[in-house]
Amino acid sequence: MKLLKGLSLLVGSALTLFSLALSSANNKAQGEKLYQVHCAACHGPNGEGGLGPTLAAPQLTRASDDEALFKIIKDGIAGTEMPSSRLEVEAIKELVRWVRNLGQRPVEKIGGDATRGGKLYFTKGDCASCHAINGRGSAFGPDLSDIGLRRGATHLRASLIEPEADVPKSFLMFRPGTALPENFLQVRVVTADGKRIKGVRINEDTFTIHLRELSGRVHSFFKSELKELHKDWGKSPMPSYRSVFTGEEMEDVVAFLVSLRGER
């Protein structure tokens, strides 16, 4: 009888241990499932980055510890496309665990040389004629001062080769909190006196539209006063760099962009 009791105790403990291990595995699976639904579209299925920065890194710039990561997933990051989440506390904790797990994987390799890439950016690429880095350059295109925090290498490489493949997809609900001015939509207008003006939309509301010409000049119009207003959805004013940079140079520029983490 005693033996039986001891045996059952042993079996019981083993079962408990087994179920604990099982629940941990289940949680891991749950974390990955949640990640694929809620995060992968921007951060890549394996955290390699895309529209959002890479998460497959042992250290995350904005999330030094799990608590900070939890807060980011829950509240989002103001001024970026990272939205807040309505997930339950436990689900967010699972996500935190999964994202940390991604960090244990090899980071996406960037073969290029960032210093050489920086030089190419300002010379051969002439990127500063449209983009600014820490105040240097034009405000025509998106500011790139911290682009390395916001975009992964794969995404940046694709954007350089085929800019129109990924025109920034803004979303109105997030606009009040994002730095993206009306998604850099290319707009062409004909004014009441027949003048044709092309630029990027930097602001629009029910009654007015603002656009910025390549020269940097800003125009403001009442839409009711325009003869024509065309919005070139899917178009980008950015040229392709496929034939501008060699393969090696492209990698250098990507490495340079990934290194841009904002002014410290």
Next chain:
Amino acid sequence: MKKVFFTTETRRQHRVSPRKQNLCVPLRNLSVSVVKAAVFLLLFLPAVFAQAPYQRIVNAHKEPGNWLTYSGNYQGHRHSSLSQINTTNVARLKPLWVYQMRDPGKVETTPLVVDGTLYISEKPHVVTALDGRTGRPLWTYRRTTPPNARGCCGIPNRGLAILDDTLYLTTFDSHLVALDMHTGKPRWDVLVADYKLGYTMTAAPLALKDKIIVGVAGGEYGIRGFLDAYDAKTGKRLWRFWTVPGPGEPGNETWEGDSWKTGGAPTWVTGSYDPALNLIYWGTGNPAPDWNGDDREGDNLYSDCLLALDADTGKRRWHFQFTPHDLYDWDANQVPVLFDAVVNDKPRKLIAQANRNAFYYVLDRVTGEFLSGTPYIKQTWAKGLDAKGRPIKLPNTEPTTEGTLLYPGLGGATNWYSPTYSPQTKLFYVLARENHPQVFYKANTPYHAGDLFEGGGARDLAGVEPFGVVKALEATTGQQRWEFKLHAPAMAGLLSTAGGLVFGGSPEGYFYALDATTGKPLWQFMAGAQIVTNPVSYLVNGKQHVAITAGPALFVFALD
């Protein structure tokens, strides 16, 4: 009851109402006995001289110079029969004064206006009386909020109710507070529900007869919803209608197991009232958890319903459910609008609601009989409605772990912001949200008292550009007469006026006026901050004013 802290500042003697002035002046020349009689009257019949007695609210349409209840009248019209400002002169509308609130952030209040004084609720629990001529505060009441009181969507307060000479405020920690309208001093403060269980209160109360009707929010926290009536004088609770019936009550069988205990069905937007029928009409919100119905099989009554309750007893006369077993958080709390019209050659007392689920419904408000239901924006969840108004759901529309794309999204076709009905044009105007599909997903949600209990959520789709649109619908049929596009989805209610205008707001901060017959924009003003509230119109010194809040500021307009 928790101890409540407050401060009251009386900054200026309240202006004595014209009626009281007239009464006071001749007293000096009267004989002693008459004086005694007058003193007796003043002392013992204060209700006779109260500024906003029930009958005045019943007859609100006869005195458009005031705004005595949340929707302007009991019928939920948010219509002003003033016409000084009209289609021919609205272009000359100018800001008259601006009142800046102390707490930042957007404000969702509808001001009340009584005899030239405005009463507004600010964030978090501040009530201010403003001189309608200048915008200068007459008094301010402040009340603290427990820091751990939580709600799904900020700490809004949508306005006050008035009855006799008392103002009524609901609080985020679920109290009902009565304030002296002349001084801002609290008369009583009663606990309605436990905020620690996720109950909050954000709606303006509805004052009728000798009662104050209040609803609760908390559909995302697994509350059990209800609608309450309190004695206006004492704060004593007179009745409670549970919007999720308990065991043994009709409707409880529409909930699986114990799921009714956390069934939601909140009552978070002010309803309407028919004084002749003595029926309160109040919408209810989503069943909980919002996006996961696995543990609440059944229709989940009375979630997403329109309820007709006897005002004296709180007993249900009829109900109509718009979205049975809702899996999308498509609350039916939108302001119900009452009007009478001929339908199929028969004069009817009607009630209409532009529902969050994308259908515009017309019912008989005596019986609750379904008369018609018409989609007023794109929807992809229902094939249509059957003869009784029940939706015929399309297959594969339930939220899944991977997500299901549907029109409309979580924000719905419309939301809490008010529609307006113009007895002049017989049109029902509603601010809708177009092109905003969302991916609804399901998750597991264990219930922990006071925590979010949602069971999933809704995600936006990249590359989609939703927008707002003001729609004018024929009130009896829901057929669209015109629409006016807004650049972005808005969260601002509408006001129609006998001047042939419809006023509304935009998230960029435009306050605008449209031609009520054609939808043509006639005037706009950039207020510089998001508008997420409802406009009102009234008279000060015989001159028509229009008011709306933008950000934390109240803007008041008049013709120059």
